[in-house]
Amino acid sequence: MITLGYMDLASLAGMVFLLGILLMLNGFKETRQLWIASVRMVVQLLLMGVWLSWVFNSDSLWLVGLVGGIMLAFAGYEILKRQTYRFQKAGSFVVGLMSLSMTALVLTIFTLTLVVQPQPWYEAQYAIPLLGMILGNSMTAIGLGLDALTKSAVKQKNQIEAQLALGKTAKESMLFLKRQSLHTAMIPVINMLAAAGIVSLPGMMTGQILAGIDPIEAVKYQIMIMLLITVSTASGVLIALRLAQKRLFDQRMRLTLDHLIRN
Structure with a gap:
């Protein structure tokens, strides 16, 4: 399986940030919520990944x-x-x-x-x-x-x-x-x-x-x-x-x- 680096994910996150700006310029009023939800998703999944690694090994x-x-x-x-x-x-x-x-x-x-x-x-x-x-x-x-x-x-x-x-x-x-x-x-x-x-x-x-x-x-x-x-x-x-x-x-x-x- 090909592994992904954190810089790969960071580049994709940058795309979401630019997308939010584009949406804002076109009248979308929930851009801040989009960014907050994206950050929340990343943090939650990273924490879940660390936690699950521990849970999987504990049985x-x-x-x-x-x-x-x-x-x-x-x-x-x-x-x-x-x-x-x-x-x-x-x-x-x-x-x-x-x-x-x-x-x-x-x-x-x-x-x-x-x-x-x-x-x-x-x-x-x-x-x-x-x-x-x-x-x-x-x-x-x-x-x-x-x-x-x-x-x-x-x-x-x-x-x-x-x-x-x-x-x-x-x-x-x-x-x-x-x-x-x-x-x-x-x-x-x-x-x-x-x-x-x-x-x-x-x-x-x-x-x-x-x-x-x-x-x-x-x-x-x-x-x-x-x-x-x-x-x-x-x-x-x-x-x-x-x-x-x-x-x-x-x-x-x-x-x-x-x-x-x-x-």
Whole structure:
């Protein structure tokens, strides 16, 4: 495998800096956030690389669990930060964390114990990258779905209350918003599946090929990952929307948008 030097990465970072200036000159107002996010990405990945080198050599279930727990917590936090309207008292964080734990985490453990079957089953080389790939895609979809649901609930408050007045249940009155939110969350996943192998070579497959793995084996792993991402994303969005819907109504099935705070 051809190794990269830090100067190689620095030259690419310079391109991102110049790109930010070009975007700023063309009216893009989030250039500072682009630069901060880029710096944050570099620092986080370097720290993760150092930490994972230690975790991989330790072969400890507790360390793997700690890394997984931190990844889950940060994913839940990112879901919260991406919301236009968030629930009070860390409600959006709890919804995101629960939906991720019930899908991405469960699917990762299932895949490690019954499909890949490394020895031991929690081997960090497999467990952490697998969880990370599933979490990243599920987090994005859940964030999109929750954001679409809460924004639509605020904008279409009158329609929801009109349906409640006609005798419909909270679930029935939110059905049309749930469908819209599901569509928003799932379209990127469907596009990813449709483009894989023709328009784009997915990241895991590309990484394995660059590392010298047989392309057929790399394809098998990539298919597994994409199927897991699809299942985790769809089920995670459904769970998140269900939990969020419950928080939008009180016990008397009244719409309570005062539980929402604009970010």
